Amino acid sequence: MSDTPAERLHRLFEGHRLTPAQRRIAHCMVRRPGEAPFLSSVELAELAGVSQPSVTRFAVALGFDGYPALRRHLREVAPGAAPDEDGGDSECNAYQQAVLGEIDNLRELAALLADPAPVERAGRLLAASRPLPVLGLRAASSQARGFAYFAAKVHPDVRLLDEGGSMLVDRLDAACRSGATALICFALPRHPREVVDALAHARELGLTVVTVADSTFAPVAAHSDVLIPAAVGTGLAFDTVCAPMLLGRVLLEAMFDELPDAPTRLEEFDAAAVARGLFAG
Structure with a gap:
């Protein structure tokens, strides 16, 4: 190819x-x-x-x-x-251009995933870590929270780290003492210095760092063992992050494939949800 x-x-x-x-x-x-x-x-x-x-x-x-x-x-x-001399996408309004830009980002991600080896390696690392810290601050906190929510359905011990401050290092230390071997980080612009420092500390602790970032040139790259890029959209006042979100789901799938009891855990959750009447539909 x-x-x-x-x-x-x-x-x-x-x-x-x-x-x-x-x-x-x-x-x-x-x-x-x-x-x-x-x-x-x-x-x-x-x-x-x-x-x-x-x-x-x-x-x-x-x-x-x-x-x-x-x-x-x-x-x-x-x-x-x-x-295109005829104008091309220039005839679209700003909202349409933002959507088309995200479609381009997703196409770029699809091309990147033609080689599944980095994602498969990340899936093995995340599945093997007990506990599994999930880091994401500021703009990336929602990505980390979404990943942690679904990961907890199939992974026995997921620890969400979506708040900074002096406790962040303490929580990394605690995860390492409890047996963590890997950490997944979502890092999006503008990259908080606190995230860069946290990843440097995680590497000092011996954790393997898997990172979803907007680019291989992101400041977190120097402190990542596996970095998989997914571009953000910059056509609106605030960045759009469809590609990083989808990449997070892809990593969840790769982790799922490495957890033998994942299907059983999902079935047990679904049965409990029905018994509790948890969902309206």
Whole structure:
């Protein structure tokens, strides 16, 4: 199977120490692999929310003389279709464009999952950890909470860590003392420094860190053993996170497959729910 333009862009950026602004530029280009070779430095700066000089410094950081040289290289290694002269999606309103952007993110995730090995490895790690800490703060707290809710139906000991503060390290220590071997983290922009520090501490404790992040260039990457990216939508005032949510469900499925008694646990829950009249329909 040939590499996608996005995968070729990832390889171009890997191994470089990028500043936060440069990571935003790299992430923006990976999310738009077809457009990237045709964007001007001004257009790329606007899309990434950085200054035009930041784009120039980004190109130099990658080893190019400037952005024009980087763009020529992109047209060779990650060629895409030139922008539609007839307008294309520009006829859609902002709400429709946000939805279409999320559809693109899901397509990118589907392409990534063509190689199931990272997800399957993550599933084994999460299933084997007793207890299983699930970390997500601020914007990622809802993703962590949703994962923990469903994971608790089939995993015997799930511990949700969705609040920061001085107790966070204590709870990581307690999970490790209780036998935890792995941790799953949901990390979304803007990335709280507290999450980065917590993952660094988790690694010091010997925990294997599985991370769902918006990009392989996210600040948490340096403290993750398995990082699987799922892009967020940036077309609205607040980011949209359909792809990270779906990736969380995929990881749940992979974990489910590694727990022999998972089907029995689900059946027992369903029977108890019926007996209690838990659901209206």
